[in-house]
Amino acid sequence: MAPSSPDDPLAFDPAVIRGSLSNGLVYYIRQNAEPRERAHISLIVKTGSILEEEDQRGLAHFVEHMAFNGTERFAKQEIVEYLESIGSNFGPDVNASTGFDSTQYFVELRTDDPEILEKAFQILSDWAFAITFAPDEVELERGVILEEWRLSRGFGARFQDNWFPLIFGDSRYTERAPIGLPEVFENAPPQRLVDFYERWYRPDLMAVIAVGDFDPDAIEAKVRQYFAPPPEGEAGQAAAAVGPPTDRPRYGVPEHDEPRVNVFSDPEAxxxxxxxxxxxxxxxxxDLAALRRIVAERLAFMMLNARLFERGQAEDPPYLGTIGLRGSFVEAIDLVQFAAWVEQDGVETGFQALLEETQRTRQHGFAESELAREKTTLLSEVERVYRERDQRESADLSQEYADHFLSGTPVPGIEAEWAFYQALLPEISLAEVDAVAATWSEPGNTVLLVMRPEGSGEKSDQDLESELQARLAAADTLEVEPYEDEVADVPLMATIPTAGSIASEEAIESIDAVKWTLSNGITVIAKQTDFKNDEIVFGAFSPRG
Structure with a gap:
């Protein structure tokens, strides 16, 4: 049902069964047939490295590792051994990850055997409430985590060491990278792992998400059985009991007026x-007003990216490739990013092009013809998703519900979303998208990071930093001409070629395809599938180089 006013909350996707248990744990359950006879079940915990105390740096990640090394029901490696025995491989089908603000566990498994589903819920319940932290297993896992840390200490870590202080400043996030500190995870007593687990693995910070080819009512019963305390369910562990709300702190990122600039040269860049x-x-x-803001911003980036792409097609382009987008980064902030890939001596030219295009949108906005074109493109994209709604993978839907749990992202469902887009797009004005674009050049909270191979370019890192800082500070004084939308109304092919014919046809039974030999000698192999609606995929190659 559509909201009666823009401020009314959007209804949640009616295809999802949502609920909460007496201990505060919430759940999302959705029947979905892709892939067939499979389910994607996950445990999401609003617990990450940001909550670690100084002597626990790295222990949120360590706790995640220990979930696979012994629980109340499964000793040592039994979880991985069991899941692999039923065809779920560690990595793509069974895994976990720890970030700044959350930890996520998932299993993807068959649904044709009730015993398998039963075991899956026992595993996730134990991860939530009953990791054992046997001292001998903790000692063994230290080496695994140390090796993971060592493998991560290449270019990516050095880039991160430059990136985080620029983005986070004096925030706690700067000092809480999820991998942690070797001096902590190599020496922390097992009790400190237990302390972190017992303090932050609380049911009111958890969600269970189950999406797959199953009976949703039966799955809801399993969630209550394994995650609710008696008498509602059978989770008898002390950690599953009803308790006072968890006081989970939130950490911000300090604002700054002056732009921060860093040039990072590295031999492995x-x-x-x-x-x-x-x-x-x-x-x-x-609410609907928020969805409208999201759609207006999406249109603004589509128009900007079209301009950037066009500029990149010039005879002597200022960059090799570029993109503008907005995305979540950590709980406290989103990032609007304008990225350009340039030649080694093209930093100043590429950066100047980014400044000019963002300033062009601020000073002159977009054209009505651009907006009309991207509205048509966006509506077509949403319609494609709507038409293929019965072919969405369970893992994709599961992540959508995880995003809702962690950040409140609206989930009206594709049926409602398709209706909203049809109603909203004609109403969104050029002034709305121009207002979005104007925010890209507002002063404050701006960061410029340049990454390049060591020894590239004529200027030192310090000299290049100074020049870029000056250009960024003077960005508002740039004078740029309005964009001229000159899309020619011409056919894709000026001359339609003369049609040939199929000279021969042969069935390829092993792959259920057909082979055509055309009158010009070209071989065509065609196979009909039902993977995607309204989609034909072409590919071509020649055997000679």
Whole structure:
């Protein structure tokens, strides 16, 4: 049902069964047939490295590792051994990850055997409430985590060491990278792992998400059985009991007026890249007005990216490739990113092009013809998703519900979303998208990071930093001409070629396809599938180089 006013909350997708248990744990359950006879079941915990105390740095990640090394029902490696015995491979089908603000566990498994589903809920319940932290297993796992830390200490870690202070400043996030500190995870007593687990693995910070080819009512019963305390369910562990709400702190990222600039040269840098960033508070609305803001911003980026692409097709382009987008970064901030990949000596030229295009939108906005074109494109994209709604993978739906649990992202369902887009797009004005674009050049909370191979370019890192800082400070004084939308109304092919014919046809039974030999000698192999609605995929190659 559509909201009666823009401020009314959007209804949640009616295809999802949502609920909460007496201990505060929430759940999302959705029947979905892709892939067939499979289910994706996850445990999401609003607990990450940001909550670690100084002597626990790295222990949120360590706790996640220990979930696979012994629980109340499963000793040592039994969880992985059992899941692999039923065809669920560690990595793609069974895994976990720890971030700054959350920890996520998932299993993907068969649904044709009730015993398998039963075991899956026992595993997730134990991860939530009953990891054992046997001292001998803790000692063994230290080496595994140390090796993971060592493997991570290449270019990526050095880049992160430059990136985090620029983005986070004096925030706690700067000092809480999820991998942690070797001096902590190599020496922390097992009790400190237990302390972190017992304090932060609380049911009111948890969600269970189950999406797959199953009976939703039966799955809901399993959630209550394994995650609710008596008498509602059978989770008898002390950690599952009803208790006072968990006081989970939230940490912000300090604002700053002056732009922060860093040029990072490294011998292992894969190329030369320019990142112009703005930090924004996350979009927190769950009403029609919030959806309208999201759609207007999406249109603005589509128009900007079309301009950037066009400029990149010039005879002597200022960059090799570029993109603008907005995305969540941590709980406290989103990032608006303008990224350009440039030649080694092209940092100044590429950066100047980014500045000019963002300033062009601020000073002159977009054209009505651009907006009309991207509205048509966006509506077509949403319609495609709507038409393929019965082919969405369970893992994708599961992540959508996880995002809702963690950040409140609206989930009206594709049927309602398709109706909203049809109603909203004609109403969104050029002034709305121009207002979005104007925020990209607002002062404050701006970061510029340049990454390049060591020894590239004529200027030192310090000299290049100074020049870029000056250009960024003077961005508002740039004078740029309005964009001229000159899309020619011409056919894709000026001359339609003369049609040939199929000279021969042969069935390829092993792959249920057909082979055609055309009159010009070209071989065509065609196979009909039902993977995607309204989609034909072409590919071509020649056997000679």
């Amino acid at each position: 894969p190329g030369t890249q320019v990142y112009l960033l703005r930090k924004l508070l996350p979009e927190s609305g769950d």
